[in-house]
Amino acid sequence: MLRSLLVAGLAALAAAQDYSSDHNTTAITGTWSSGTQRVFPGPGFANPAQETFAYPNTTGVGYAFSDDGWYEIARFRYVANGSHPECIIGTILWAHGNYNLLDNGSLILTPIGDGYQQVQTPCNKDNTNFIQNYNDTELYSMWRIFTDVTFGPKLHLWQEDGTPVAPLFRLSDQPNMLPQQKLRNNQTTVVTSTSDGLVTVQTIVSRQPEKREKKALQKRHAGTESWKFWKW
Ligand SMILES: *[C@@H]1O[C@H](CO)[C@@H](O)[C@H](O)[C@H]1NC(C)=O
Ligand SMILES: *[C@@H]1O[C@H](CO)[C@@H](O)[C@H](O)[C@H]1NC(C)=O
Ligand SMILES: *[C@@H]1O[C@H](CO)[C@@H](O)[C@H](O)[C@H]1NC(C)=O
Ligand SMILES: *[C@@H]1O[C@H](CO)[C@@H](O)[C@H](O)[C@H]1NC(C)=O
Ligand SMILES: *[C@@H]1O[C@H](CO)[C@@H](O)[C@H](O)[C@H]1NC(C)=O
Ligand SMILES: *[C@@H]1O[C@H](CO)[C@@H](O)[C@H](O)[C@H]1NC(C)=O
Numbered sequence: 001m002l003r004s005l006l007v008a009g010l011a012a013l014a015a016a017q018d019y020s021s022d023h024n025t026t027a028i029t030g031t032w033s034s035g036t037q038r039v040f041p042g043p044g045f046a047n048p049a050q051e052t053f054a055y056p057n058t059t060g061v062g063y064a065f066s067d068d069g070w071y072e073i074a075r076f077r078y079v080a081n082g083s084h085p086e087c088i089i090g091t092i093l094w095a096h097g098n099y100n101l102l103d104n105g106s107l108i109l110t111p112i113g114d115g116y117q118q119v120q121t122p123c124n125k126d127n128t129n130f131i132q133n134y135n136d137t138e139l140y141s142m143w144r145i146f147t148d149v150t151f152g153p154k155l156h157l158w159q160e161d162g163t164p165v166a167p168l169f170r171l172s173d174q175p176n177m178l179p180q181q182k183l184r185n186n187q188t189t190v191v192t193s194t195s196d197g198l199v200t201v202q203t204i205v206s207r208q209p210e211k212r213e214k215k216a217l218q219k220r221h222a223g224t225e226s227w228k229f230w231k232w
Helices: 002-016 209-225
Strands: 030-034 060-065 070-079 089-101 107-113 116-120 129-133 139-150 151-157 169-174 187-193 199-203 227-230
Touching: 060 169
Parallel strands: none
Antiparallel strands: 030 060, 030 169, 060 070, 070 089, 089 107, 089 116, 107 139, 116 129, 139 151, 151 169, 187 199, 199 227
């Protein structure tokens, strides 16, 4: 009796969640984190409107996937420099957008344009610490979910070039993520009517600090060459 209920329950679960027999331990939906599991998406990691990060205690990578096709990633890593150990490069990154499980077994993450990263390059005298946009589409050639006897569901991702991502352990079957909308780097169109009857249309990209000088230039440019229409 108990067994048949259990089997029926599993069958219902399998039918409700769309995943192939190759990745059949559980659905990809949820929150996953590598290593010591301190790096994972959501409000405790990034504050996009402020372009800040809460630095985790250890490096690592985390992913969250919702069952309606949304993903969020959190990454914190150091890249060593063999010949100059003092020139280690630190990168902390946040992005979100839409994911697709392709028929050929690949996974594609398409960002919506509000991702950002902070890069620390102690040996670059001109710029030792800066924030820049991160809007790369990420293709993972393959993904698998196994069950680890100790840690439970374990997600494996392989990058486009075949390099495996560190195994990801499931922190929760719920996705830990920020609101599913553009949270920074918004582009707005401002239409102003001036007293002389002209209408000015300006495109302003908010919070794009990676090139402050360029932003100032663009603003000046927009100011001098913005479209002007007669208002009828
Ligand atoms: C998962 O897939 C493997 C290989 O296709 C199969 O042997 C195994 O029975 C499946 N397990 C479940 C729980 O469906
Ligand atoms: C980092 O470690 C400190 C001290 O062990 C602890 O108080 C803090 O909660 C940890 N923070 C995170 C994000 O794990
Ligand atoms: C970010 O990338 C996506 C997918 O390629 C693209 O549609 C979008 O326009 C990009 N946004 C920005 C601000 O570059
Ligand atoms: C290592 O650091 C040196 C000194 O800054 C730099 O010239 C070199 O390009 C770096 N190598 C790598 C692989 O980043
Ligand atoms: C799966 O299809 C996508 C889109 O066409 C492609 O970019 C990717 O390389 C393919 N994956 C494999 C493993 O061939
Ligand atoms: C960007 O736009 C969304 C709604 O489209 C809004 O909720 C959010 O606060 C905006 N963010 C910024 C930094 O202006």
